Structures are given as C-alpha cells and as structure tokens.
Amino acid sequence: MIPAAFDYVRAGSAAEAISLIGQHGDEAKFLAGGHSLLPLMKLRLAAPSVLVDIGRVTDLSYIRDAGDHIAIGALTRHMDVETSAVLKEHAPLLAHAASHVGDPQVRHRGTIGGSIAHADPASDLPATTLALGATYVAQGPNGTREIAATDFYQGFLESALAPDEMLTEIRVPKMGGAGWSFQKFNRRAQDWAIVGVAAWRGSNGSGVALVNMGSTPILATSVSNALAQGASVSDAAQLAAEEAEPQSDLNASPEYRVHLAKVLVRRALEEAGK
Amino acid sequence: MTVTDDRPASVLGTRRLRKEDPALLTGEAKYTNDLDLPGALHLAVLRSPYAHARIISVDTSAAATSPGVVAVYSGADLADTWGAPMPSAWAVTADMKNPAHYPLASGKVCYVGDGVACVLATSDAAARDALDLIDVQYEPLPAVVDLEDALSDRVVIHEDLGTNSSYTWDLKIEGHEGQVDEAFANAAYTVRERFVQQRLIPMAMEPRAVAAVPQPFGGDMVLYSATQVPHILKVMVALTLGIPEHQMRVIAPAVGGGFGSKLDVYAEELLCVALARKHKVPVRWVEERGENTVATIHGRGQIQHVELAADADGKLTAVRIRILADMGGYQQLITAGIPILGAFLYAGVYDLPHAYDFSCTGVYTTLTPTDAYRGAGRPEATYAIERAMDVLADQMGIDPMDLRKRNFIRKEQFPYTAFTGLTYDSGDHLAAAEMAAELADYAGVRARQATQNVPGATKLLGIGQASYFEMCGLAPSRVLASLNYSAGGWEAATVRVLPTNKVQVVTGTAPHGQGHETAWSMIVADRLGISPDDVDVLHSDTAIAPLGLDTYGSRSLPVGGVAIAMACDKVIDKAKKIAAHQLEANEDDLDFVGGSFTVKGSPDRTMPLAAIAFEAFTAHNLPDGLEPNLEAQVTYDPPNFSWPFGTHICTVEIDTETGQVDVLQYVAVDDCGNQVNPLIVEGQVHGGVVQGMAQALYEEAVYDSDGTLKNASLAEYLVPAASDVPNITLGHTVTPSPTNPLGVKGIGEAGTIGSAPAVMNAVIDALSSLGVSDMPMPASPHNVWKAIQSAQQGASK
Incomplete structure (x- = not known):
C-alpha cells in the first residue's frame, strides 16, 4: 500500500x-x-x-439557500450534507443519501464535489443529484460554466469536466415537499451499493436514478414517463432497468441487478408515495 | 452458632477487565512494525501474477540501480542459502507426497503470490518502487483451480511428484467387518450430501510483519515476528537455515490476531533472517493487505461427501465421509493435517455405534496454500454432520431439534469412549440444547413460522441449530505421535514469587489478542491468595520463556493455564515446607487460605506468603536441604483432549425478493467447563460466532479460472463489520472437565465451530417452503436469489 x-x-x-x-x-x-x-x-x-x-479551499465549503435551489460548495463534507438543516428542509433526499456514503470516517473526510467529479456509477451522490435534476458548476481558466447532471456523466469514471476544470458548486432544485426514498442494497453497511435507487415523486413529476446499474449513474426516464402517463407504481417499476446496462461483478450478475432494480424502484416509489 | 466462611471470594469466574487493553486501545502497544531499528533494510517481495508458470528468466539489473536499493535477489540467487526446504511438520501418511518449497520460487511458480524475487532497500518505498523494475519472463501454464480437476491430474503441478494427490488418510472403525455397509443396506433412512467448504482468508487485523536483527558479536540472531508460534518458529528457522538453535531468539511483540494464519513458518521470516545474516544489518518486512490476501495461508477449502444411515427412529447407525482437501500450491507448516483434525468429529455429539468410514485425500492446486484457520478441520466436520442432521430430520418429517435429542450422547454416558477410541471427558448436550431453545424461544419461532411462511410471503422466517463438540486442548503428545505430528502437545510454566511477594509467571503460550496476561494472573491470584495486579505474565520471547508450544487449537488455557496452576501448587508445597519449619509445625497441620499458612486449631500461629517469599530469598532460615527462592516450573502434557460443547440457534428472516438474509437473533450456549474470566469467554464467543457467521453469509476467496484471486482487498472480501453483526445472546452451562485441576476446556474456536452450520440450517429452514434443500456458502443475497430461482424453475418443470 x-x-x-x-x-x-x-x-x-x-x-x-x-x-x-x-x-x-x-x-x-x-x-x-x-x-x-x-x-x-x-x-x-x-x-x-x-x-x-484543495482540501483547505474552505470558501468552497457551504450550503446556501439560493431561492429556487440549494447551492452546495464542492468541498462540503458528506457529514455536513447529511446534517444540514437547509438540505433536510429543501432536499431531504440528498441529506439522507449522504448518510449512506461509506462509514463515518469516510463521511467526515470525503466531499460531495470529490464524489461527483470522480463519477463513480457505484457512488450514492452522483445518482442522487442526477435524480434531483441538479446542475453542477465548473470553474476553469476561462471562467465558470454550468453543466446539467444529465450531461455530466460520460463514461466509467469519466465526466464532462475538462482536465483544467474544477467542480466548484452543486445546485440542487428545492424538492418542494415531494415524497422521496433512497434504497441502498448492499451486503455490509459501509459498502458501495450493489444496486441503489434515489427517487422522488411530487405534484410536478418524478425523478428516479439508479446506482451501479451501468458505467454511469442512470436516470430511469422510462419509469418517470410511465408514471406521468398514469402507470401504477408496480408497472412503472418494471421499466426500472430500461436505460441501464448493468455489469457483472462478485456481488451480482446483470440479471440479478435488473431484478433488484425493479424491486428497489418499486419500493422506492411506494415509500415516496406515502 | 453461625459459621461464616470469611475466606476471600475467588477472583476466578469474575468479569475482570483485561490488563492488556489500555496499551492496545491507546495505540501504545508495540507491534513488530512499530519497532525502531536503526539501520534496518526494508525487504519487499516480488510475487507471481500467474497461478502456474515456468520462470524463464529474472532480470534484476534495472531494479538493482534504483535509488535506495542495496540488493536484489531472484529465487535462483538464493538457492544455496537454504539448508532445507520450508518446513512442513505433519506428514499425515508415510507415503505423503510433499514438494520441496523454498522461500523464493525458482523454476516455476505455483500460485498467484508465490515469491520470485526480492529487494533490499533503505526504505520501504524504495524497495516497493524497485519491484516494478524487476523483469521476469514467464511461460504461463494451465491453472488448477478446481479440486476435482486437480484430482484428475489433467495438469500435474509438481511434475516430480507425478500427481496432484498428496495423500489419502483413512479412518475406518467397525464393530465387526462390514458393519458400515450393513448399516447402510439396512437403514430406514439414508442421507447423502455434498457440501463445499469455501476458501476463507483469515484476515488478521495486523498483517504479518518480520524483523531480523543480527547481534553485534557471536552470530546470535533475534527474530521479531507477528507470529502465534515463537517457539516453533525458533526451532524451524534454526533447522532450515542451519543456525545453532541456542543462537536464535524469537520475540513476538504485540500481535494483532492470527486465527491460525500466524501458526506457520513463512518465507519472509526465513528471507529476513537469511538476508540479515548475509548483510549483517537488521532486515525488516511488513506485509501489505493485498499481499496478505494471497501470501498468507487460507483456511477451509474442502469438498465433503457425507452419508448418514439411520434406523426408523432416526438413530444414527453409520457415518461415511469422503473429503477432498485443497492444500494449495505447496504445503505450509501443518497443511496436510488440518482435515485430519476434523476426522474424529464427523459423528458430532451423537451416540454412533462403531460404524464409521472416513477418508480424506489432499490435493495440490495452483492456489495460495491452506493451513490452520480458526477451528482447523473441526468447523468443517461440524458443518457436515449438522447440516446432514437437518437433511435427515427433513426426510423423516420431524423437527431437527427432536432428531438431535434422540441421538445425543446422554449425560450419564460420560466419560464416553467414542468409536474412535477417544474419550469425551464430560458433557450434557441435552441441557445445552434446552437452554438454547429456551433463550431462542424455539417453540415460539416455530409457531410464528407457521403463520408467516405462507405461500406468496416475501419475508420467510427460519430457525436453525447446531450442536457441537470441540476437540481442543491440543494435545496429548502420544496422540500426536500416533498421528505422525512432529512435535508434542505439552505446555510449560514457571511461577516465581519475588522477594516482595510480587509474582512473575513465565508461560509458553503466545497470546495475540486472547487476554492471557489477565487470565493467567487470575489463576495465579486464586491459587496464591494475592491480587491479580501483583502478577506479571512473561511470554512470547524465547529468551525469557524458553519452553513452550505456543497458542492455537484452544490449547492455551486447558494446557498452558493448567501448567500455571500446577506450578502454583508446587510453589505452595515449597512454601509450606518453609512455613512448617518456621512455625515449628507439621506440614500436614498447616492450612493455606487467603495467602497465609495457619496451624490448624491455632489461628494465631500463621505465616503469610509474603513473609515466606522473603525468607526464601534471604535463605537465612530454611529447612535443611531446601533450595533458596520460591519458584517452580511445570511442564504439563495433557492426558486427554478437552471437549467443550454447546448448542447454537440462529433465527433468520429472508427477503425473497432480494435474497437478503437478516439474522434476527443468535443464541449461543457454550460449555467450556469452569470459566476463568466470563468477560473473556464472551469476547471469544462473540468473535467466533461472527467469524463463523461470516463463512455462512459473507466470505469466500473467489478465483477466476486463471487462478487469480478476484477479491484481494477488504473492499471486496467481505469481512463483516460491527454494524453488520446481530445481537448475540449468550448462555452457558458449566460442566467442568475432570481431566485437569482447573476443570477448564478452552473457548477460542467454539463460536466459529457452532455458527456456520446454525446459520445455514436457519437459511435452508426459511427457504424450505420454496423447495430449497441446500445451497452453497456464503448465503449472499445473490446466491440466495439464485437458489430460489432454481428451486422455482425445478418446481415449474
């Protein structure tokens, strides 16, 4: 080592x-x-x-109410995301998902920006912010630009960040009281998810994203579309893996992952609908 | 008249906090890698990425010029260094085939992790960097990963042996010839199962670490090692390297766990000593975690064919066992003997007639060598019989608890001479099982199960048990001789009362987390009537504690602890002579209570041990012919094994949609005889239960067909963490061993032995309503899901 x-x-x-x-x-x-x-x-x-x-760039550690969204500095530690009163009120799904990252030691050191920039499809926060329709802010030598989460993840551990760009802020739309659920299926508490689901459902629609179901975090748009067209939760959940390309590893075959995604999306939507 | 007993209550059996813990918990304890060794060179070992390959060439020239590098050696460069191959101490049969195994391979490599070259450098980083510069050309050969494939000799790993089969060891015991076959022919019920004991990685928290320090004059060598066996290591290093044994000193500093994986003699220990001699400077090495997963021994690795014959009442009439044991690429210290340690336990806790047919074949594969891992052969045996008993109960349509009760060796049968000729010292299986059933609310769970496990249910309840006997207290030396093991099983102790009545205990046991310092202090305190705080336990340094056979096999208390108690008694005998002399009384008229000798009937004529210790020291007024000082040494060879036993009951709930197994409750009732310190007993059971549960639910060394370990890190090899451990309810029955004066039996492995079968029986019980009758360990969510899928496909055909 x-x-x-x-x-x-x-x-x-x-x-x-x-x-x-x-x-x-x-x-x-x-x-x-x-x-x-x-x-x-x-x-x-x-x-x-x-x-x-960049661990001492402390001006990038913040959580602010910015009107229609919450702005989170990229160097905000998971523990601060987890315990933020602002996030608990306006984006409780993200605060809750942060509480599932690794173990307490990891959550006290790891940052939301690091997790997202690393673009690991098995990490909890990339999928969660994707489900929430987040926008990321990147700063480069020529200034800043916004990148929609839907455009950010380009491949396994590959993001839209240029080599000389740094992720500086994560903007998460306020959830407006929508129901939500975070389903993390793993074998040990501190592990990456075998399959995870971040989901919310409200009056203005729904968002469902999958952890570890492909080379990037996956937005399960088929599920949201089906719900918008009036499908039942269990029918919509059957579409959970439509956008996914699950891989095989020691914990799961692709078939098992697809099965888990359907079960977990159903459970997530049921919980979000309560 | 009221008689009050004013003797101080014994410290034995009390929950004393461990005196070891402050240093361990504050990080003050010094492990091998914490030692400050000025001028030491750092060793790094280049390991084969191939499971099986011929070494064509090793070019060390680029590495040799890397910054900080002092020397680089290939296996061939060091071939003349070794006086003998690496030791293996257990030739289980006279014709066992055992390939020569050297610290670095030359010619060919036989597993991923086999050392091919090494670097000595001025820092560990420089040594590690240089490894990347060594150019080894290999000719890859086919890997042998599967045991049955190994047996076929499709690919022979060690060409000079001509076969992958190392040995076949048989144990057939019949009351009359043909009894086993007759029993199967006449059986009302027969069970025939195949179980797989997956390979496990011991994963001690501290990886291995070694430092060899040559002494300035005379050729003496001090070897520090994170080992369970400093005494065995000293002998083996001396023999292998041709160092006079009296010039070898082995010290095991604080050692962070072993679970059997440090009961060995490893290549890096020999490399450090050999290179320290060669370069005349200290040489040190510490294992990386990734190395630990491939270069430290693995455990288990068996295919078990189990057959039971039973009469109409379910009473066992014969047991037939065939084992295929994975030894890996080479034998380590006692590799071949591990399955044999289980050979006597495949009838479990049951009253089996003389109708037993056991055979084990050990085969080489191109995988990391296997060796002792917590329980060593006995968890495997217990798993096989306890799973098979559940299958039999299922066949008979009776409750598995009921089947066990019909077969238990009964309390009044002890001491019980089993079909093997071994005598089980004491036991009460029925009492342990009934206590466990009550703690687990066995009847209540069965009732809930009837309402919960209905068709279509997605949460299935299961309850499973395992009743076990552990053969421990290794071991009577003559029994070891009969098994062709090349050492004895005794243990040595010295108890030395210092002039100020403080006591030093010198033990040959080598604790690496067990709490011997606390427990041995309590034994001495109880015997001598002093405080445990006034006892210091010296161990794990062959210069301070020259005699010993170390710590493994739940032996330390029933052998080493008993030796200490006996040494205390010898001290008391000597002290009594001094007291009798000075009190002018007859020895027979003296009582020794609460640390003082008192003349019977004359309570004012008394002499405390403190005074005697000082008298023994000054030697001014001792009986004629009595040597000064108050010290005694005992070497104790146990007349029998000790036989802890118990029943574990596990309750699980399985999510049939995901395959997730939740352990709702775990009950362990263990009987280890008298308990010295219940706090330590509980800790051992907790850890053991979790380790066995880990085999059932989490752990498996997974290899691909090329022989590469796929989960060589702690992110992928799933050792359960504290947050994954269920509540464990403990109960104890106490059936003292009649074999030793402390009545103790040992507890180190019991938890591991009972838990894997209890958990798996619960899992299968939960899934039985879906038609699942067996599944491989670990019962991971994926494996459970697959078992459910295949049962349902089977049902729909």
Whole structure:
C-alpha cells in the first residue's frame, strides 16, 4: 500500500488550484477528501505525478439557500450534507443519501464535489443529484460554466469536466415537499451499493436514478414517463432497468441487478408515495 | 452458632477487565512494525501474477540501480542459502507426497503470490518502487483451480511428484467387518450430501510483519515476528537455515490476531533472517493487505461427501465421509493435517455405534496454500454432520431439534469412549440444547413460522441449530505421535514469587489478542491468595520463556493455564515446607487460605506468603536441604483432549425478493467447563460466532479460472463489520472437565465451530417452503436469489 512517488502542492483558492493544474498538465490531480484517489494510488492503479490539494479551499465549503435551489460548495463534507438543516428542509433526499456514503470516517473526510467529479456509477451522490435534476458548476481558466447532471456523466469514471476544470458548486432544485426514498442494497453497511435507487415523486413529476446499474449513474426516464402517463407504481417499476446496462461483478450478475432494480424502484416509489 | 466462611471470594469466574487493553486501545502497544531499528533494510517481495508458470528468466539489473536499493535477489540467487526446504511438520501418511518449497520460487511458480524475487532497500518505498523494475519472463501454464480437476491430474503441478494427490488418510472403525455397509443396506433412512467448504482468508487485523536483527558479536540472531508460534518458529528457522538453535531468539511483540494464519513458518521470516545474516544489518518486512490476501495461508477449502444411515427412529447407525482437501500450491507448516483434525468429529455429539468410514485425500492446486484457520478441520466436520442432521430430520418429517435429542450422547454416558477410541471427558448436550431453545424461544419461532411462511410471503422466517463438540486442548503428545505430528502437545510454566511477594509467571503460550496476561494472573491470584495486579505474565520471547508450544487449537488455557496452576501448587508445597519449619509445625497441620499458612486449631500461629517469599530469598532460615527462592516450573502434557460443547440457534428472516438474509437473533450456549474470566469467554464467543457467521453469509476467496484471486482487498472480501453483526445472546452451562485441576476446556474456536452450520440450517429452514434443500456458502443475497430461482424453475418443470 505504498503509492508511487508524487509531488504535492496545496492551493489556497479555486483560482490557484486551477492555475496549478494548468501548470502541471495531465499528470496532476486534484486532491479533496482523498477517499477515492488515495486508495487507487496506494494500489498503484493511479500514479499522478502531482497532487494539487484543495482540501483547505474552505470558501468552497457551504450550503446556501439560493431561492429556487440549494447551492452546495464542492468541498462540503458528506457529514455536513447529511446534517444540514437547509438540505433536510429543501432536499431531504440528498441529506439522507449522504448518510449512506461509506462509514463515518469516510463521511467526515470525503466531499460531495470529490464524489461527483470522480463519477463513480457505484457512488450514492452522483445518482442522487442526477435524480434531483441538479446542475453542477465548473470553474476553469476561462471562467465558470454550468453543466446539467444529465450531461455530466460520460463514461466509467469519466465526466464532462475538462482536465483544467474544477467542480466548484452543486445546485440542487428545492424538492418542494415531494415524497422521496433512497434504497441502498448492499451486503455490509459501509459498502458501495450493489444496486441503489434515489427517487422522488411530487405534484410536478418524478425523478428516479439508479446506482451501479451501468458505467454511469442512470436516470430511469422510462419509469418517470410511465408514471406521468398514469402507470401504477408496480408497472412503472418494471421499466426500472430500461436505460441501464448493468455489469457483472462478485456481488451480482446483470440479471440479478435488473431484478433488484425493479424491486428497489418499486419500493422506492411506494415509500415516496406515502 | 453461625459459621461464616470469611475466606476471600475467588477472583476466578469474575468479569475482570483485561490488563492488556489500555496499551492496545491507546495505540501504545508495540507491534513488530512499530519497532525502531536503526539501520534496518526494508525487504519487499516480488510475487507471481500467474497461478502456474515456468520462470524463464529474472532480470534484476534495472531494479538493482534504483535509488535506495542495496540488493536484489531472484529465487535462483538464493538457492544455496537454504539448508532445507520450508518446513512442513505433519506428514499425515508415510507415503505423503510433499514438494520441496523454498522461500523464493525458482523454476516455476505455483500460485498467484508465490515469491520470485526480492529487494533490499533503505526504505520501504524504495524497495516497493524497485519491484516494478524487476523483469521476469514467464511461460504461463494451465491453472488448477478446481479440486476435482486437480484430482484428475489433467495438469500435474509438481511434475516430480507425478500427481496432484498428496495423500489419502483413512479412518475406518467397525464393530465387526462390514458393519458400515450393513448399516447402510439396512437403514430406514439414508442421507447423502455434498457440501463445499469455501476458501476463507483469515484476515488478521495486523498483517504479518518480520524483523531480523543480527547481534553485534557471536552470530546470535533475534527474530521479531507477528507470529502465534515463537517457539516453533525458533526451532524451524534454526533447522532450515542451519543456525545453532541456542543462537536464535524469537520475540513476538504485540500481535494483532492470527486465527491460525500466524501458526506457520513463512518465507519472509526465513528471507529476513537469511538476508540479515548475509548483510549483517537488521532486515525488516511488513506485509501489505493485498499481499496478505494471497501470501498468507487460507483456511477451509474442502469438498465433503457425507452419508448418514439411520434406523426408523432416526438413530444414527453409520457415518461415511469422503473429503477432498485443497492444500494449495505447496504445503505450509501443518497443511496436510488440518482435515485430519476434523476426522474424529464427523459423528458430532451423537451416540454412533462403531460404524464409521472416513477418508480424506489432499490435493495440490495452483492456489495460495491452506493451513490452520480458526477451528482447523473441526468447523468443517461440524458443518457436515449438522447440516446432514437437518437433511435427515427433513426426510423423516420431524423437527431437527427432536432428531438431535434422540441421538445425543446422554449425560450419564460420560466419560464416553467414542468409536474412535477417544474419550469425551464430560458433557450434557441435552441441557445445552434446552437452554438454547429456551433463550431462542424455539417453540415460539416455530409457531410464528407457521403463520408467516405462507405461500406468496416475501419475508420467510427460519430457525436453525447446531450442536457441537470441540476437540481442543491440543494435545496429548502420544496422540500426536500416533498421528505422525512432529512435535508434542505439552505446555510449560514457571511461577516465581519475588522477594516482595510480587509474582512473575513465565508461560509458553503466545497470546495475540486472547487476554492471557489477565487470565493467567487470575489463576495465579486464586491459587496464591494475592491480587491479580501483583502478577506479571512473561511470554512470547524465547529468551525469557524458553519452553513452550505456543497458542492455537484452544490449547492455551486447558494446557498452558493448567501448567500455571500446577506450578502454583508446587510453589505452595515449597512454601509450606518453609512455613512448617518456621512455625515449628507439621506440614500436614498447616492450612493455606487467603495467602497465609495457619496451624490448624491455632489461628494465631500463621505465616503469610509474603513473609515466606522473603525468607526464601534471604535463605537465612530454611529447612535443611531446601533450595533458596520460591519458584517452580511445570511442564504439563495433557492426558486427554478437552471437549467443550454447546448448542447454537440462529433465527433468520429472508427477503425473497432480494435474497437478503437478516439474522434476527443468535443464541449461543457454550460449555467450556469452569470459566476463568466470563468477560473473556464472551469476547471469544462473540468473535467466533461472527467469524463463523461470516463463512455462512459473507466470505469466500473467489478465483477466476486463471487462478487469480478476484477479491484481494477488504473492499471486496467481505469481512463483516460491527454494524453488520446481530445481537448475540449468550448462555452457558458449566460442566467442568475432570481431566485437569482447573476443570477448564478452552473457548477460542467454539463460536466459529457452532455458527456456520446454525446459520445455514436457519437459511435452508426459511427457504424450505420454496423447495430449497441446500445451497452453497456464503448465503449472499445473490446466491440466495439464485437458489430460489432454481428451486422455482425445478418446481415449474
């Protein structure tokens, strides 16, 4: 568990971090909470030559009510998302999902921005923010841009972020009292989901996203469309895996994942409808 | 007149906090890798990525020039270093085939993780970096992953042996010739099952770590190792490397768990010592977690064919067992003997006539070697008989609890000489089973089950039990001789009363989490009438505790602890001579109570042990011929194994839509004889139960067809965490062992032995209404779902 040698620089601000990444090129990586990157480095599956530590860019740690949405700084720790009164009121699905990330140690170090930028389809927060119709803000050398969550996830561990861009903010629409549910099916409490479902359902529609059902987090649009057309929960749930391309691993075959997705989406919609 | 007993209550049987824990819990305890060893070089081992391959070439030149690198060696470079192959101490049959196994492979590799080269460097990072620069050319050969494939000799791994079969060990016991066959021919019921004991990774919290420190003068070598067996290791390293044994000192500092995986002699221990001698500087090595999963032994790995014959009442009339045991690429220290340790237990706790037919074949595969893992052969045996008993009950249409009660060896039959010739010391299976049934509300769960498990139900209730006997207290040396094991089973103890009445205990046991310092202090305190706080336990350093056979097989208390009690008694005998001399009384007229000798009938004529200790030290006024000092040594060879037993009952609820198994309740009633410290007993049972439950529900070393371990990290190899552990309800019956003066039996492995079959019986019980009669461990959600699917497909055909 000894990583390859690397250089370490610490950024004091987002602008400095972006400048440092620009200087060091492709071999540099941002280090936030480190809970995805450092294990990969220790296993020598990743060997960046420079780490740009953004862990002390504290002005990117915030949760603010921004009118129609909640703005969350990318360096906000999972534990702060989990316990935020603002989020509990306006986006309780996200606060609850954050409480399922890893274990308490991970939640005290890991950040929402790190989790989303890592774009792991097995992580809880990419799918949850996707279900909620979030928008992500990226900052690069030429300023900031907004990226819809639906456009962000491009492949396994691949996002729409350019190499010299940094995720700075997550904007989550207020849920307006919609019912919601987060179903995480795993074998041990601290594990990644074998299959997970983040779902909400309200007067203005629904959103259902799947964890670990493909190379990216999956938005189950067929389910939402069916519900909009008046399908029953159990009929809609049968469409859970329409958009998914589940893979096989030690915990599940693709067939089992599809089955689980249907069961969990049904349960999620039932809970959200209560 | 009222008589009051004013003797102090014994500390034995009280829940004392462990004296070890403050240092462990605050991080102050020093593990091998915590040692400060100035000038030490760091060893790193390059491991084969192939399960089976010929080594064509090893080019170390680039690595040798890497910054910080002092030396790089291939297996061939070190071939002349070894006086003998790596030791294996258990040739279970006279014709057992055992390939020569060296710390680094040369010629060919036989499992992923087999060492092919090593680096010595000035830092662990430099050593690790240099590994990437060693260029090894391999010619890959077909992997042998499956046991039955191995048996077929389709691919012979060790060409010089000519076969993958190492040995076949038989144990056939019949009252008259042909009794087993007759019993099966005449049986009212027969059971025939095939069970798989999946490979498990022991996963001690502390991985292995080694440091070899050559002494400045005279060639002495100090070997620090995270080992369970410092004494065995000392002998084996001396023999393998040709070091005079008196110049070898082995120290096991704080050791973070072993579960049998540190009951071994490993390549890295030999490499560190050999290279420290060669380079004349300390050499140290610490295992990475990923290495630990492939380069430290695995446990279990058996295919079991189990046949039971029973009469119309369900009484067992014969048992026939065929085992195929996976030894991996080579044998480690006692690999071959592990299934044999279970050979005597396949009739479980039942009154079987002399009609037993056991045979085990050990085969080589191209996987990590197997060896002892918590329970070592006995959990496998208990699983087989206890699962098979449930199958028999199902066939007969009776409750499995009822079937067991019909077959239990009854209390009045003890001591019970079994068909194997072994004598079970004491037991009361019915009492343990009934206590467990009451704690688990067995009847209530059965009633709930009748209403809950209806057609279409998505939450199915199941209850399962396992009753077990554990053969532990390893071991009577003569029995080990009969099994061709190349060591004895005794344990040594010295009890030394210092002039100020503080006591040093020197034990040959080697604790690595068990709490011996606390428990041994309590035994001494009870015997000598002093406080446990006044006792220091010295262990795990062969210079301080030269005699011992270490810690494994639930032996430490029933062998090592008993030796300590006996040494205390010898101390008391000597002290009594001094007291009698100074009190001018007859020895027979002295009572020893509460740490003082008193002349019977003259309560004012008394002499405390503290005074005697000082008298023994000054030696001013001792009886003629009596040696000064108050110290005694005992080496105790147990006359019998000890036989803890119990019944575990598990209640589960299964979500049939997802396959998720929830353990609602776990009841363990264990009888380990007298308990020294119930707190430690409970901790051992808790840990053991979870470890067995982990086999049933979580853990399996998964290999692909190329022989690569697919779950070589703790993210993928699912050791249950505290948050995954259900509430465990403990009960105890106390049936003292008549074999030893403490009446103790041992508790280290009991939880693991009882729990896997109890959990699986509960799982199968829950699924039986869906037509599921067996499924492989672990009962992961996916496996449960598949079992339900295949049962339903079977039913619809």
